[in-house]
Amino acid sequence: MAKDSSKGVSSRKSRFIDRIVFVLLALGAIIMIFPLIYMVMTSFMTKNQILSGKLNIIPNPWVLGKYSEVMQKGSFVSGIINTLKVEVPVLLIGGFTSSLAAFAFAKMKFRARNGIFLVLLATIMIPFAVIMIPQYVLFTKLRWTDTLLPLIVPACFGNVSMIFFLRQNLTSIPNDLMDAAKMDGCGFFRTFIQIFLPLMKGAIGTQLTLWFMAIWNDYLAPTIFLRSESNWTLQVVIRSFNTYYAIQSDYALIMAASAIAMLPTLIIFFAFQRVIIESIAISGIK
C-alpha cells in the first residue's frame, strides 16, 4: 500500500521492500506446495527409503513403476470411468437447465421472480449433512443405490451457484437485445439459444469448469450413496486404497494414486486459472 503513493524519491526504497516482500511470499509459497512435491517424490521411493525414518526428499533409487501399477488396478480405472460417467450428463444437462433458469431470472418478467430467486439462493446455506439421510432413504426406496443415479439425477436439475453467476453475467447484457428479439417475434427459447447462449459462452465455460472440479473432488455423497465397489467414483477408490495398501505398507502406491487423482483438476486449473480466479474473486465482492 505504501508503494502506490510514494513514487519518485523513495522508489529505490520501495524496490528494496518489494524484493523482501517477494522473498517472503516465495518462501510461503514453497511451504505451501512442499507437501505436494513430497507426495510426488514419495511415489517414486522404495518402501525401504520411505520407512527409513531419515529426512530424504530425493528418491534413491527412482522407482518409476508405481504409476503404471496404479493404472493397472481395475478399481482405479473404473473409478475414473465412473467419475466421468457422472461428469458428462451432469455438466451437459445440469449446465443447460442452469443456463436456462438464469436466463429466465435475468431477462424475463414474471411474478415473485426475486422471491423465488432468493429462496433458491438460500439453499446454498443448507448443509448437505442435513439432508443426506433423507436423500439416502429416498434413493434406497427408488433402488438407485446400485447405480450412479443418486449423483447424476439431482444435479441435472441445475446448480444454484451457477444460476447465480450466470444471472449476474446476464444483467450486464443490455435489455435492448431482449426487446429486439421480442419485436422480431422470436420465441423465448430461440432467443435464449441463438442470442444469449452464445453471449454467455465464456461465463458458462468457467462455471462448468468449476463444477467439473467439484464433482471430481466430491467424496461425501459418493461414499454414502454408492454401495457397490463397481460404482465407486475415483475419490472413494483412492480412500479405499489408503486403507488397503497401508496394511501392505505400500505408501508409494498410495501417493501415486493420490497424485494421479489430483492431476486432472490441476491441469484444468493451470489452463484456465485466469478466468477461474476472476470468478472466485467476484464471489467475494458480490
Next chain:
Amino acid sequence: MNLNNKAKKTKYKMSPIAKKEERIAWLFIAAPIIGFLLFMAYPIVYAFIASLTKWTGTRSMLDTFCGFDNYVRLFSDAKFWKTLRTTTIYLIGIPIGMILGIVLAMGMNRKIPGVRVLRTMYYVPVISSLVAVSILWAWVYNYDYGLLNMIIKFLTGKHGPNWLGDETLIKVSMIIFMVWRGLGNSIILYLAGLQNIPRSYYEAALVDGANGWQKFRNITLPLLSPVTFYILITSLIGGFQVFVEVQVMTLNGGIGYSAATIVYYMYQKAFEGFQLGYASSIAVILAIIIFIITIVNFTFQDKWVKTMD
C-alpha cells in the same frame, strides 16, 4: 446483490403476452424448482419427522415414533457435546486464515513481477482433491516416518511429537491442515478486494498525514469488510460440516474421539450404526445451529461491514 432492480411491474391485469411470458418463464425455471422441492425441501421435512423416531431402517419408520426422546438423549450425550466442542475449536482456523490471507494479499498487491505465479502456488491446495491431500497430510504427520517429524529430527536431533496421537495436538494438526488448504482462497478474495479500493482514498489519507498503520486500520480493513463477511459466512457454514478430514486422517475419530466432528458423529450413527432416527436429530440440530449463525451474521452485518459508497 442487485435484486431490487425493477420491482413488480405487473400489478393489475396482465396482458396476454405478459401472461404467456410468465408461463414460459415458469417452464424455464421449473427444473431448479422441482430439484429444490424434491432434493432439498422434502428431505428437510423428512429429516425432522425421522428425528422423532427410533427408526433403524427396518420395517416402518412411523411405528417407532418416540416424540422428542432423541433430543432429550442428545442433550445428555457426552459424545455429541464433545464433537460439537471439537467442531467449534476447529473454527479457530478461520481468523488465522483471514489474518494470513490479508497479510499475504497485501504483499501480492504490490506490483512485483512474478507475483502471479506465487498466487497460483498458494491456490493449488484449494483445488486439490480433499481426499488426496488428507491422505497426504496424515502421512506428513506420521510419528516415525512423516515429513514433519523427520524435519524436526533433522533440525533438532530430537524425535518430534505424535501429531495425530494426542488429544490436543490432533486438533492443532487438523487446524494447520485446514488453514493450509483454505489459505489460497482467502488470498484471492482479499486480493480482489484490495484491487477494488480506489487509490484516491489513500491519496486523501496521505494529505491528512496518516501513517501506514492508520491507513490500514482506517481504510483497508473497513473497505475489506464485505470480503471478510463473505469469507466468514462461507467458512462458518463449511466449518460446521468438516467430515472428510476426520474420516481419512484418523481411525475412528482419533484418540478418545478427540478429532471427531459433529458431522462425523452423525455419519457414524447413521451409516455405521444405522440409528437413522437418532442421527436425524443431530442433523436437525446442525441445521438449527447453521441457521442461527447465518441470521446472527446478517443481523450484525450493519455494525461492521462497510460498503464503498
Next chain:
Amino acid sequence: MKKRVTGILLSIMLVMAILVGCSAKPETSTDTDATTGNETIGADIEVSKESTENIQVEGDYSGTDITVFIFAQEHEKAVYQSLINEFMEKTGAKVTLEVTTADEYGAKLLAYKTANDMPDIFYVGPEAVASNVNDGYLLPLDDYISEKAINDFWPAISTAYRYDGKTIGEGPIYCLPKDLSTFAFAYNKDIFDAAGLEYPDPANPYTWEEFLEVCKELTKDTDGDGEIDQWGTANALQWSLDAFIYTNGGHFLNEDYTKVVIDGQKEFVDAFQYFADLTCKYGVTPSVEQDTALGGYQRWLDGQIGFFACGTWDVGAFMDDNTFPYEWGLCGWPVGSTGVSMTRNGSVGFAVSADTKNPDASTALVALLSTDLEGQRVLSGETTGASLQIPNIMSYAKGDFVDRIEDGTIPYGDNVEVIFNYIEGTDKYQGIFVETTYTYNADWWTEFLSGGYEYVLTGEMTAADYCAQVQPAMQDALDNANELKAAAASE
C-alpha cells in the same frame, strides 16, 4: 489457447484410456473379514469344474426364482457360483447370486430392508440373529433341514443360531453356517530360531508370567543401531484384549446383558492392566506412538513381531510367501487365572427370508452351500492350496482335512489342533462368542474404544481408573441398545 488446452486434456485422457486399455477387468477385491477387519492378502484361487461335479442335490424346483445376497472374496464367490450352477442344472431353479464386500454388506442389506425387497437367501451373523428374528425377517429352518445334517456341524454353530425370542442358543435354528472361525495365536518360528528359544507347546499354553519372559527374550535390537526393532508381540487391543479378559475370568457385562460391570471388577481390571503393562511397563510391544506410525499387523508381516493373532481366514495369506515369507506355527493365547486359554470365535450364516416365495428351494440351496463336501474341500484349501476357513462338517474336518494338512496338500502353519481346541473346547482351550453377540448393537464396545484407552497403554492412566471413567458412557450406550431392542420386539 483454450482450444489448445482442451486438446491437450483430451489427449491425456485418451492416452490414459489406452494405457489401461481393455484391462479394466475388476481386480480381485480382497476385502476385510467381518470378524476382524484384518485384510486377507491371499493368492488367486481358481475353482476347477471337476471339483464341484459330484455334488448331491435332489428335487425339482423348475419355475422358481431365487436371489442370493452375500459378501465374498473372489475365490469364495467362484466356489459358490459353481455350486449354484450345479444346483440350477439339477433342479431347474433360476438363481441370481449378488455379491458385495464385507465392508458394504451391512449397509446394502439395510437398503434391501428399507426398500422392503429382501433377497431369498442372505448372510446373518450370530450377533444379528435376535434383531432379525424380532423384526420378522428370518425363516426357521428346522422343518426343512434334517436333524442329522445339523448334528454334524460344530456344536458352537447351533448354539449361535438358535433363538426362541428371548435367549440365544435355544429354540429353532435360523441359519446354516457359511463358516466358523476362530482367532488363534501365532508365532514366527524364524524369530524363535534366531533367538535360540524353544517353540511354544500347544499342549500347554504359556502362563502370563511365562509369556512375558519369552516376550522379553524376543524384544531386541537386531541391527545394532541402538533402537529396538523386534518385539515379543504387538498391542492390537481391539482384536486381542478379549483373549486376556476372558482367560482371567473377566467380562464386560452382567449375565443378562443389562449392566456394564467393568468398574472395580478385579478379573477385568487385572487383565487389562497386564495387557497394558506389556506395552508401557515391559516394553515388549511397539509403543503406542510406534503403533500409530506402523500398525502391528504390518510389523508382523514384516517379521518384526514374535507373537500375533491369527484368524482361520488369515492362514491362506500367511502361507503365501509374497505376503509373509516366514515359517510360523499356532499356539494358545497365554493363560490367566482361570487356567484356560480363551479366544473369540466368529461365524456368519446363511439365512432364508421369511418373505420368500420358495422356502423349499431356498432351504435346499442353503443346505448345499453350507454343507456340500466338495464345496468345503475348495474353501478349506484341499483343492486350492490356500485355506480360508476350516470345514463346517466335523467329520470331514477331523478326517480328510487334517490328513491333507499332514501330507502337505493344504499348506498350514504348525499345530492346527489349536484351532480345533478353540472351536470344540478342551480343558485347556475354549473359544467363545464375544459379548457383543448378545446385545442389540456394539455401541457400548465402541464407547470402550473411543474413551481414550490409549492412555492406559502409554501408562498415563491405570486400567482401574479407565474402567471407572468409561463405564457410564458404555452403560448409556447399552441402555440405548436395550431400548432399541425392546422397541423392535414390541412392534
